[in-house]
Amino acid sequence: xxxxxxxxxxxxxxxxxxxxxxxxxxxxxxxxxxxxxxxxxxxxxxxxxxxxxxxxxxxxxxxxxxxxxxxxxxxxxxxxxxxxxxxxxxxxxxxxxxxxxxxxxxxxxxxxxxxxxxxxxxxxxxxxxxxxxxxxxxxxxxxxxxxxxxxxxxxxxxxxxxxxxxxxxxxxxxxxxxxxxxxxxxxxxxxxxxxxxxxxxxxxxxxxxxxxxxxxxxxxxxxxxxxxxxxxxxxxxxxxxxxxxxxxxxxxxxxxxxxxxxxxxxxxxxxxxxxxxxxxxxxxxxxxxxxxxxxxxxxxxxxxxxxxxxxxxxxxxxxxxxxxxxxxxxxxxxxxxxxxxxxxxxxxxxxxxxxxxxxxxxxxxxxxxxxxxxxxxxxxxxxxxxxxxxxxxxxxxxxxxxxxxxxxxxxxxxxxxxxxxxxxxxxxxxxxxxxxxxxxxxxxxxxxxxxxxxx
Numbered sequence: 001x002x003x004x005x006x007x008x009x010x011x012x013x014x015x016x017x018x019x020x021x022x023x024x025x026x027x028x029x030x031x032x033x034x035x036x037x038x039x040x041x042x043x044x045x046x047x048x049x050x051x052x053x054x055x056x057x058x059x060x061x062x063x064x065x066x067x068x069x070x071x072x073x074x075x076x077x078x079x080x081x082x083x084x085x086x087x088x089x090x091x092x093x094x095x096x097x098x099x100x101x102x103x104x105x106x107x108x109x110x111x112x113x114x115x116x117x118x119x120x121x122x123x124x125x126x127x128x129x130x131x132x133x134x135x136x137x138x139x140x141x142x143x144x145x146x147x148x149x150x151x152x153x154x155x156x157x158x159x160x161x162x163x164x165x166x167x168x169x170x171x172x173x174x175x176x177x178x179x180x181x182x183x184x185x186x187x188x189x190x191x192x193x194x195x196x197x198x199x200x201x202x203x204x205x206x207x208x209x210x211x212x213x214x215x216x217x218x219x220x221x222x223x224x225x226x227x228x229x230x231x232x233x234x235x236x237x238x239x240x241x242x243x244x245x246x247x248x249x250x251x252x253x254x255x256x257x258x259x260x261x262x263x264x265x266x267x268x269x270x271x272x273x274x275x276x277x278x279x280x281x282x283x284x285x286x287x288x289x290x291x292x293x294x295x296x297x298x299x300x301x302x303x304x305x306x307x308x309x310x311x312x313x314x315x316x317x318x319x320x321x322x323x324x325x326x327x328x329x330x331x332x333x334x335x336x337x338x339x340x341x342x343x344x345x346x347x348x349x350x351x352x353x354x355x356x357x358x359x360x361x362x363x364x365x366x367x368x369x370x371x372x373x374x375x376x377x378x379x380x381x382x383x384x385x386x387x388x389x390x391x392x393x394x395x396x397x398x399x400x401x402x403x404x405x406x407x408x409x410x411x412x413x414x415x416x417x418x419x420x421x422x423x424x425x426x427x428x429x430x431x432x433x434x435x436x437x438x439x440x441x442x443x444x445x446x447x448x449x450x451x452x453x454x455x
Contacts, residue, residue: 001042003230004180006439009180013176016032020236020237029132029133029159035141036144039141040104047104050103051109059128061117062120062134063129065077078121081121085114088113096304105146108143108149109139109144111265112137112138112143112150113138116128116134118271124152130159130160137152137156140234142231142234142239142241143230147227147244147264147265148242149265150241151268155239158239168235168236171232173431177232177434177435178228179224179225179226179227180229182221182228183229184441186225186398190215190221191218193391194211196384197214202375202378203367203373204373205376207380207381208364208367208368208373211364212347213347216346216350217395219353220248221395227244227245228245242263242264245261246263249399253322254315254319255323258315258319265298274290274294278290288324291316291323292316294316295312296312298316302353307353307358308353314349314352348365351365
């Protein structure tokens, strides 16, 4: 089941929210676990076995670690931690690099159980002995398939006790609808544009640029839309998740870009890889090696081909260069230019994501400047540009802060002519229109999965 399906939007989510509001507090976790299992097993019940095995294995490992912590047996604790983490990573590696077909969400829920194990070892949290709470942490349907990768230490208090206010329901629903709009109106149409421009049998300069731009924007709206929906759903059940995207295409450096893109993954690597290796509190050579390690692992996490490793090294190289070479040379460069350069670097990096092989990626990158291109443009690329120009303009505008400024202008209570009643009416009308447009697209299009499902 996916968030952008008619069944989820009109049956599963409303029914789950309704039941959650009427059942007693003490069985709400049980309800969410049951709903999460149904959600995850929908369409592929066999995947559920791997999810439940991961839950059982790490739950029992956590109990063993808690016993060792109580006994202050640090040596045995370290052995159990390493063994458990190695087993989790081995299962992920086998599916990703040997079997080449993964159970849905394996990369994400593996990092969640690793967060649990590492948080116990680091003393950031105590073992969760309540099996329902632990199951909810791992299987919660708002995040099990593609995150956000919430760290256990931050989520544990919410597993034990949380309240849902009317404002939580409203704000969660609004964020969910915004994410749905991003997915079905922007991401899916950008995906169609990408498919149209890559249908050409010859490489052209315009086609190479359009393919790169369409995919870069599609990936952003697809994953940020999913994240908005996930965070909105969590809010409806009393969970407060942090942002997973914060206008990454407005970044002025690649390091800033990765503080704004897939924030929960970046925080995971910082907490459990970069900081334990010494972070930035070590000599420059060690910092260099720490950053390089993180970026190699980030590439490996995303995919099972050499292209993803190259992509990780590519971004790692820019982060390292910014830190050690260019840091004192940014002053005086106009902000607009820095944003354009950062986006160009990021966009070129995404070419490795959609290219089947490194040679194809390098061919597309060469095509940007005419190397290996058959022509400047062809009928396919010109047709794609004309046919999807409005979507392209909307996508670029939506990636800026323009929508927020328009929202503040229209809906701000500080507006001199705006009363509370008028604001409520305008907000309601806006989200009704948003919903109608999204539903129309859902009903009029074929099934489109989220891109990050395959990672």
